[in-house]
Amino acid sequence: MGNCTSSEKFVQECCYTHAATEKLGVLLVNIGGPENLNDVQPFLCNLFADPDVIRLPKLFKFLQRPLAKLISILLAPKTKQRYAAIGGGSPLRRITDGTGKNENPSKILRQLHANVYVGMRYWYPFMEEAIQQQIKRDRITKLVLPLFPQFSITTTGSSIRVLQRIFMHDAYLSRLPVSIIRFWYQRQGYIRSIADSIVTQLSKFQKPEEILIFFSAHGVPVSYVENAGDPYKDQIEECIYLIMRELKARGVRNDHTLAYQVSFRARVSAFTWNNNDNLSMLALQSRVGPVQLLKPYTNLVELGRKGVKSLLAVPISFESEHIETLEEIDMGYKDLALKSGIENWGRVAALGCTSSFITDLADAVVEALPSAKALSILRETAKESDCR
Numbered sequence: 001m002g003n004c005t006s007s008e009k010f011v012q013e014c015c016y017t018h019a020a021t022e023k024l025g026v027l028l029v030n031i032g033g034p035e036n037l038n039d040v041q042p043f044l045c046n047l048f049a050d051p052d053v054i055r056l057p058k059l060f061k062f063l064q065r066p067l068a069k070l071i072s073i074l075l076a077p078k079t080k081q082r083y084a085a086i087g088g089g090s091p092l093r094r095i096t097d098g099t100g101k102n103e104n105p106s107k108i109l110r111q112l113h114a115n116v117y118v119g120m121r122y123w124y125p126f127m128e129e130a131i132q133q134q135i136k137r138d139r140i141t142k143l144v145l146p147l148f149p150q151f152s153i154t155t156t157g158s159s160i161r162v163l164q165r166i167f168m169h170d171a172y173l174s175r176l177p178v179s180i181i182r183f184w185y186q187r188q189g190y191i192r193s194i195a196d197s198i199v200t201q202l203s204k205f206q207k208p209e210e211i212l213i214f215f216s217a218h219g220v221p222v223s224y225v226e227n228a229g230d231p232y233k234d235q236i237e238e239c240i241y242l243i244m245r246e247l248k249a250r251g252v253r254n255d256h257t258l259a260y261q262v263s264f265r266a267r268v269s270a271f272t273w274n275n276n277d278n279l280s281m282l283a284l285q286s287r288v289g290p291v292q293l294l295k296p297y298t299n300l301v302e303l304g305r306k307g308v309k310s311l312l313a314v315p316i317s318f319e320s321e322h323i324e325t326l327e328e329i330d331m332g333y334k335d336l337a338l339k340s341g342i343e344n345w346g347r348v349a350a351l352g353c354t355s356s357f358i359t360d361l362a363d364a365v366v367e368a369l370p371s372a373k374a375l376s377i378l379r380e381t382a383k384e385s386d387c388r
């Protein structure tokens with residue numbers, strides 16, 4: 001097979017060649033979220049037990065699980081209230097299942113005879129289950145994993161680590177050619193789909209040209225970016241540059257700004273201490289203070305004070321609706337914006353199962369096929385927690 005490009009003809013050729021020789025699997029990986037309020041505490045426990053989310057110095061690794069349990073118990077009541085406000089659970093499983101069944105990519109994936117699996121990092125169906133119970137059972141011959149739009153150690157890195165841990169101990173999996181799409185924020189289909197949504201939402205305002213486009217991204221600790229080389233911040237910024245370039249090409253010249261989410265900061269800071277090696281989010285030492293997260297923080301009061309009257313919020317770091325879009329942005333931010341003098345509020349929906357976006361992701365899968373290789377660089381990793 002030659003090199004696959006995104007041109008439709010080539011995608012088709014790749015499909016035909018591939019379908020004849022391979023049994024392809026596509027694993028859609030996501031964070032996962034509690035399906036009901038009883039799931040909240042164990043879900044949080046799994047999340048905080050992840051050494052890529054809370055990095056403890058080697059000496060204190062043994063505290064990872066007890067600490068995760070403690071933090072999850074302390075955070076659960078407030079977090080339950082927030083999930084209750086969006087209907088009692090996370091929509092992530094439904095949306096990710098829907099992505100797999102979406103009509104357009106299914107056409108492409110059907111031509112490839114691809115099996116689509118869903119695997120979550122912190123809740124059911126866990127990545128481990130999808131791999132051990134379904135992928136192994138189906139004896140696929142190639143696996144593609146489109147991960148998150150931007151690479152972060154806390155999301156992409158963490159998922160790859162789980163994959164490596166599972167694959168290295170299994171004769172079949174360790175030889176299975178795998179292609180990991182480590183980020184896809186720069187893909188034209190993704191950029192254009194977001195630009196389409198922005199243009200549609202702008203047109204709903206009375207004076208679209210006066211709207212401030214407000215990109216809102218998840219925060220991560222600064223130390224991940226500055227000390228551990230997390231490319232997340234650079235990729236977020238480049239993604240916004242590409243979206244604004246696309247909008248300019250369409251004659252849209254609105255002002256824009258980027259801010260990282262703040263209530264996340266309050267939740268994280270309550271349980272973190274600064275430390276000198278700066279790699280750990282949570283280090284036990286005497287100098288107690290809040291962890292530094294990516295800036296600028298969201299400050300709607302300041303925007304109101306500066307005279308911003310109309311604002312369109314655009315969630316940028318995640319492709320599906322989730323608690324941060326539905327509760328934090330739609331409820332918390334909107335409320336605060338209106339109280340701060342911002343009179344007109346709008347929000348761009350996450351792409352979710354938007355056809356143009358999912359079709360582009362299916363193209364990305366096809367393009368990733370030639371680079372599939374057995375995961376040869378495998379490393380021993382810390383034991384996972386079992387909070388389920």
Ligand SMILES: C=CC1=C(C)c2cc3[nH]c(cc4nc(cc5[nH]c(cc1n2)c(C)c5CCC(=O)O)C(CCC(=O)O)=C4C)c(C)c3C=C
Nearest residue numbers: 031032033034053079090091152154218220317318322323
């Ligand atoms: C780009 C996406 C995400 C990054 C980066 C990220 C980092 C990160 N998150 C936490 C803590 C929490 N995350 C929670 C849930 C959650 N996080 C993301 C995405 C990113 N997180 C998603 C999609 C979800 C699931 C949301 C849902 O609908 O269920 C939670 C629990 C929910 C909440 O309180 O908001 C916590 C806590 C840290 C500490 C971190 C980086 C170090």
Ligand SMILES: [Fe+2]
Nearest residue numbers: 031047154218
């Ligand atoms: Fe998160």
